[in-house]
Amino acid sequence: MEWGRAMQELSTAIDHLATEDPSEIPRLQLAEQLIELHWQMARLQAQIARRTSVRLPDLQNP
Incomplete structure (x- = not known):
C-alpha cells in the first residue's frame, strides 16, 4: 500500500x-475496544521504532 494512502486511512480511522x-x-x-x-x-509504536532505528548514511564521510 502506498504510504500516503495508508496515512490517510489511519487518519480517517482516528x-x-x-x-x-x-x-x-x-x-x-x-x-x-480498549x-x-x-x-x-x-503495532504503530513498533513501526515508529523500526523507522527510528534506521541509520541514515553519514554524508560527510562517504
Missing part, C-alpha cells in the same frame, strides 16, 4: 474514533 462518545458505548464493548486500541497502538 477521526472516526474522535466522533464517537465513549460514554454511550456499552461497558463490555468499550473494554473490547484492548484492541492498545494492540493497534503497540
